[in-house]
Amino acid sequence: MSTALAKIAEARKSGDWMALLDWVPYLRFLGITLENRDGVLTGRMRYAEHLVGNPTLPALHGGTLGALLEAACQFEVLYRAESAVLPKTITLTIDYLRSAKPQDVLVRARIVKQGRRVVTAHATAWQENEEKPVASATVHLLVMA
Amino acid sequence: MSGVDLESINAAFRDFVPHNRALGLEVTGASFEPATATLRLPYDARFAGNPDSGVLHGGVITTLLDACSGASVYFKLQAPTPIATLDLRIDYLKPATPGRDVFARAECFHVTRNVAFVRAVAYHDTPEAPIAVGNATFALSTKGRPVTESDLSFSGSTP
DSSP: OOHHHHHHHHHHHHOOHHHHHHHOHHHHHHTEEEEEETTEEEEEEOOOGGGEEETTTTEEOHHHHHHHHHHHHHHHHHHHSOOSSOOEEEEEEEEEOSOOOSSOEEEEEEEEEEOSSEEEEEEEEESSOTTSOSEEEEEEEEOOO | OTTOOHHHHHIIIIISOHHHHHHTOEEEEEETTTEEEEEEEOOOGGGBSOTTTOOBOHHHHHHHHHHHHHHHHHHHHOSOOOEEEEEEEEEEOSOOOTTSOEEEEEEEEEEOSSEEEEEEEEESSOTTSEEEEEEEEEEESOTTSOOOHHHHTOOOOOO
16 A cells, blocks of 8 residues: 555544645645544645735735645545545636635535546635635546556 | 847746745746747655655646746736736646656737636646646736726726
């Protein structure tokens, strides 16, 4: 078993998804954390100056929001769906709805459809108000080797 | 490419934008006709999705394509118009090879008064052997607000 799959099995057993997330260098670089409250995973990208993509507005870089949304979908699939392999992103479609202020961003994902080979997930990211999302994304993930 | 001052482009693109700087993104090529941008993302283990394999996380490829697509819009407009990504759709074709730099090339192939249309590709050696391909649209002259009715009647002149 690869280290990645061992880490996933560990997280499933202990419920400590933050340990798995912390193992991923790029998610640490973005400052993403994950909270499991009553079985609902909520991610958070902590504001840091290096996430800024537009210093005049200022606004967070759109790429960081895309990465956050994709990661949220991957973790939701790992958490909810049985997958013997690491879910691999096939396609990612991001809608940018509002400019993201230099503040924390929250994210939540849901499984739209669980197929045998492909899982479709949707994630929404917001700042102060969940009703006013800054971005959302649909991700198709391959869950079969 | 002739007629393009990459040094001043990088001063605006990399030195001025904190996240581009943090990733070490560099504009390595640009042209106005057609409107293209080429970017280099130096390999960095901090951007890996799996520390064992060292394969880059998909998210950093997303950021590379987004940044490159945006740059190509500026070369199309040839004016410092504020733009905002409306949507970005990416197909991930294969993982990036650990240890190797990733390049992106984007072309803004169409522009209207309010919207710019871009296709982009991420690769190691040539765009013909892609790691990921993307399509993006950008709202023009947004100043970061949601597009309102007044934006839709925007005359297209340089601010």
